[in-house]
Amino acid sequence: MQQIAIFTQNLDIGGVQKRVSEISDFLSKFYRVYIILAEDNKQIKYKLNSKIKTLKIKTKKINISKKFAGEKVFKYRVEALEKFLKKIKPKVVLSFEDYNNLILLKTKTKTKKIVSVRVSFDMYKGKKIHLLDESFYKKVKKLYAKTKKIIVVSQAIKKQLKNSLLIYNGVEIKECKEQKFSNYILNVGRLHPQKGQIDLIKAFNKIKSKIKENLIIVGDGVLKNELKKLIKELNLEDRVKLTGYDDPYKYYKNAELFVFPSYYEGHPNALLEAMKCGCAVVSYDFSGSDEILDKRVRVGDVENLSKEILKVLKNNDIAESLKLKSKEIVKKYSYHKSLRKYKEVVDRCVVY
Numbered sequence: 001m002q003q004i005a006i007f008t009q010n011l012d013i014g015g016v017q018k019r020v021s022e023i024s025d026f027l028s029k030f031y032r033v034y035i036i037l038a039e040d041n042k043q044i045k046y047k048l049n050s051k052i053k054t055l056k057i058k059t060k061k062i063n064i065s066k067k068f069a070g071e072k073v074f075k076y077r078v079e080a081l082e083k084f085l086k087k088i089k090p091k092v093v094l095s096f097e098d099y100n101n102l103i104l105l106k107t108k109t110k111t112k113k114i115v116s117v118r119v120s121f122d123m124y125k126g127k128k129i130h131l132l133d134e135s136f137y138k139k140v141k142k143l144y145a146k147t148k149k150i151i152v153v154s155q156a157i158k159k160q161l162k163n164s165l166l167i168y169n170g171v172e173i174k175e176c177k178e179q180k181f182s183n184y185i186l187n188v189g190r191l192h193p194q195k196g197q198i199d200l201i202k203a204f205n206k207i208k209s210k211i212k213e214n215l216i217i218v219g220d221g222v223l224k225n226e227l228k229k230l231i232k233e234l235n236l237e238d239r240v241k242l243t244g245y246d247d248p249y250k251y252y253k254n255a256e257l258f259v260f261p262s263y264y265e266g267h268p269n270a271l272l273e274a275m276k277c278g279c280a281v282v283s284y285d286f287s288g289s290d291e292i293l294d295k296r297v298r299v300g301d302v303e304n305l306s307k308e309i310l311k312v313l314k315n316n317d318i319a320e321s322l323k324l325k326s327k328e329i330v331k332k333y334s335y336h337k338s339l340r341k342y343k344e345v346v347d348r349c350v351v352y
Contacts, residue, residue: 002350003189005111006035007081008103009097010042013220013245014190015269016096016118019169021046026339027346028052028125036084038100038242045245055084060337067093072129074103082107090147092349094342096138105143112148112349117164118288119225120156148349151342165345169267171330173184176253176277184216185309186279188248188257188270189262191221196261196284197297198223200269203261203306205234211313213256220245225230252277257312257319261284263299268337280322283307292329 004027008020020035028049035048040056057080057216060105062069081103085093094114095104100113124137141161144150150164158166185204189195197217204215217227217240224242231240243251249271252258259280261272265286272292275281282305283289285296297305312319 001030001032003032003034003088003090003091004346004350005036005085005088007036007095007100009100010037010039011035011044011046011048012042013045015266015274017171018269019045020096021048022172022335023050023339023342024052027343028244030343031346031350034084034088035088035182037352038081038082038103040061041050055088057081057084057259066144070128070136073131074099074106077103078106082085082109085109085111092346094346097131098137101147102137102140102143105146107254114148114149114345114349115144115147116152116153117144117157117161118153119264120154120266121160122287123264142274149345151276151345155291156288157266165341167338167345168333169269169272170335171269171272171276171333172335177247179250179254182254182256183212184214184251184252185257185259185313186216186218186274187261188218188251188274188315189260189268191217191219191223191227191242192257193223194263195219195223196263197303199261199300200259200285201230201234201240201261202302203309204240205236205327206303206306207303207310208239209234209311213313215240216243216251216255217241218243218246218248218251247275248273252279255279255308257282259305260284261297261305265289267292272330272333278323279313280319280324282312 006024011017024033024035028051030155033052035054037056039059041059060076090111092112095101096116097118104113106208124134150161151157151167152164153169158164187200252274258274258281260283283293284299289296297308
């Protein structure tokens with residue numbers, strides 16, 4: 001069996017993490033797979049085939065207030081990844097997300113490199129990601145010329161990377177479980193500013209007296225304490241529930257409405273899963289959302305978000321129409337077709 005490596009940040013909670021675990025499991029049927037993680041201080045939350053070997057770059061303690069802290073961590077991870085790759089000598093390395101793609105492309109190893117780009121480059125404007133600002137990420141497009149293949153997850157990203165291959169995230173055919181409780185609005189995702197849960201809670205607060213439905217947010221993350229504080233400040237403890245990390249399929253089927261107020265995404269797993277289970281959806285118009293949904297709310301518009309939620313909950317015909325549309329749209333996102341496409345790319349790189 002040929003050896004391949006998959007490089008990503010961690011396998012803690014998240015859409016990318018889930019996707020990496022699925023792709024790794026599938027490829028392990030045909031290759032000897034190593035997963036290399038950029039962090040060793042996060043739990044592996046997704047079950048992996050026992051044949052897969054996991055290597056972790058030791059998380060380095062650093063004073064983040066010091067100048068060039070991000071650049072130092074980045075350089076350290078480049079050197080650590082290079083050591084692992086020299087040791088295992090994979091035929092191909094597949095990496096996920098721009099930060100990790102840059103680390104891989106900075107290594108001097110001659111192995112064939114495939115990168116998976118998950119978000120639009122617009123997301124870097126005015127932000128610091130991994131202690132690195134927008135100017136650092138401007139190098140992305142230039143470095144991507146060194147890759148064997150670039151995989152993107154939406155047409156919006158493909159427009160920015162012309163010589164790329166589009167592979168949508170597929171939706172696994174999984175049972176949408178019934179729950180005893182009902183009458184709730186649902187959101188699923190990491191508790192992170194990107195996911196817009198602060199906006200959702202504020203929108204819910206605007207209409208709470210007009211609806212009987214409560215709000216359930218499934219997920220965990222860095223925003224947990226801030227969300228708890230907001231819920232308390234708005235006196236919503238009896239109306240908003242944070243479940244923590246849990247199986248989202250326990251919640252999709254009985255949801256009256258799935259709300260997805262993300263500020264940016266690639267091709268979101270949680271949204272596709274909710275649609276597969278027949279949820280009516282209200283979403284922000286993040287880049288790429290037009291490939292999945294017809295009607296969206298402008299990103300950051302809490303007022304209109306609350307109005308759209310109320311409109312769907314108060315009009316059964318609108319809700320039923322959205323549910324039917326969800327099931328129809330999601331049919332084209334085949335889970336197994338997506339995995340087979342990843343294998344085809346890796347196969348070609350191994351051979352040629």
